[in-house]
Amino acid sequence: MTNTVNKLMPIAKCFTFGSSSSLNVQAYRFFRWILPPIFGLFLLAVIWAMIAEHTPELPGPIKTWASAVELFSDPFYDHGINDKGVGWNILASLQRVGLGFGLAAIIGIPLGFIIGRFEFVARMTAPVISLLRPVSPLAWLPIGLLVFKAANPAAIWVIFISAVWPMIINTAVGVNKVPQDYMNVAKVLNLSEWKIVTKILFPFVLPYMMTGVRLSIGVAWLVIVAAEMLTGGVGIGFWVWDEWNNLNVEHIIIAIFIVGIVGLLLEYALTQIAKRFSYE
Known part of the structure; x- marks a missing residue:
């Protein structure tokens, strides 16, 4: 028994090591x-503190x-149209971005396939895109x-017109x-146009298309803040202007971080979706 244990000890040491x-x-x-990233954020905080000191x-x-801890202790309070919690403002902005971005994807991606x-x-479309983009x-x-004739659809329109160009251009490229x-x-096999699009073009174009989508969501989230500052109502842009x-x-600085974090999360989500549907 002792000999067996002695023989097994080197093997156990190997596994432990x-x-x-x-x-x-x-x-x-x-x-x-x-x-x-921790060092980067720490350096940002140090520079920020030094500037605030002077x-x-x-x-x-x-x-x-x-101030942020106090603000997010009750992010969904509702004291009327002009006094809502930051959570409601974020959701309102995301709703506008989702509608404008969705319309841009529905129109921009198929149009990019057609142009390409x-x-x-x-x-035919080159001068129009070059002029308007x-x-x-x-x-x-x-x-x-x-x-x-209303601020909310006007803001969605701005999101749409801003987000549609990257989708069109990247998909066409x-x-x-x-x-x-x-x-x-495809010509030899006499494939239909639908087969060409679904079996050949779409798998190849998907990385380009997702790049356009990522660029579009960044532009959309960037623009909505400025648009809401001008249109008013509920939204993160209006909240910044109101503060x-x-x-x-303090709330303006918090809003800057909110915009950055939400934009980062949106881009990360789209990146994960792109990996999920990648044909590589």
Whole structure:
């Protein structure tokens, strides 16, 4: 029995060492992943605190954090149309972005396929896209107010017109990048246009299309804040403007972080969706 135990001891040591080594590697990878962002945020907080030290009107990180804790202790209170919790404002902005972004995807992605697939349509739409794409999104707001006679659909219109261009352009570029050999095989097999789109174009174009979608959601979330500042009502942009009128700088800084975090989460969600439906 003793001899058997002595023989098994080196094997057990090997397994123990291997397990310890694996844990060390995992710990190293974890800290290598988490430490750079922590150091970056810490550096941002230090710079922010130094600026606030010399600018009495600007609240520092500690004061802003205390205000954020109080603010998010009841984010969904409702004291009337002009006094709602920050949670309602975020949801209202997300609703507008979702509607405008959804309309842009419904129109922009198919239009991108058509432009990339047919040269005549590409040449016909090229001057229109080149003319309208560089226009500032907020320049479209008066047109929306004139046509829709209301602030909410006008804001959704601004989101739509801002988000549609990246989808159209990236999808069209992806279609143009499809190897000619693929299209030659489709001709030989006498595939229908529907088969060409679903079996050849869509799998190849998907990465380009998702890049356009990610760019569009970033633009949409960026524009909605500025649009809501001008249109009013409930929304994160209006909330920022209202807090500025009340000289509540802590809430403005909190709103900046909210906009950044929500935008980051939206882009991350789209990235995960793109990986889920990737054909690679």
